[in-house]
Amino acid sequence: MLELLIATLTLVGFAFICGSLLGFASIKFKVEGNPIVDQINEVLPQTQCGQCGYPGCKPYAEAIAEGEAINRCPPGGEAGIKALAELLDMEVVELDESCGEESLPTVVVIREDECIGCTKCIQACPVDAITGAAKMMHTVIESECTGCDLCIPPCPVDCIDIVEIQPTIDDWHWPNPAQLNKPSQIPVKVIS
Structure with missing residues (x-):
């Protein structure tokens, strides 16, 4: 009987120590906010323009994390939609024209x-x-x-x-033909 009591007390003591460590760890290593919201927010252009219907990029990132469409950001444009689709493992969709049109910065x-x-x-x-x-x-x-x-x-x-903002020689790049929708968008130099 004494052995059973010692075993039970040992098990209770061990459970108490483990529970205390888990409680400490949950407070010490608490994650602030939703990490996916932070990742989405990093992809958004940070213009804070409100064209998406939200007062800034962070609220729109929170809405996307909760299921809002990823195609409501004209400043991010097609590149932003592709980056969000890749991050969230979703299908790429066209920009929602009711939010505005993609244009040069x-x-x-x-x-x-x-x-x-x-x-x-x-x-x-x-x-x-x-x-x-x-x-x-x-x-x-x-x-x-x-x-x-x-x-x-x-x-x-x-x-x-x-x-x-017009591209300068310092930031201009050839467009990637694989990312262009229409073959006519590829710059072609005609040599006669």
């Missing part, structure tokens, strides 16, 4: 001589790419601008222009 430019310094564009910019002060001219930090165009509607004097 853009930035906004403030015509500084027309700016009245109202700060409405600064308040609207989700990435703090506009600098200036009240009643002083404002300017856009092009390297920070994501081209979301959210600063344009609040401008009372319409002094903000959208400018497409």
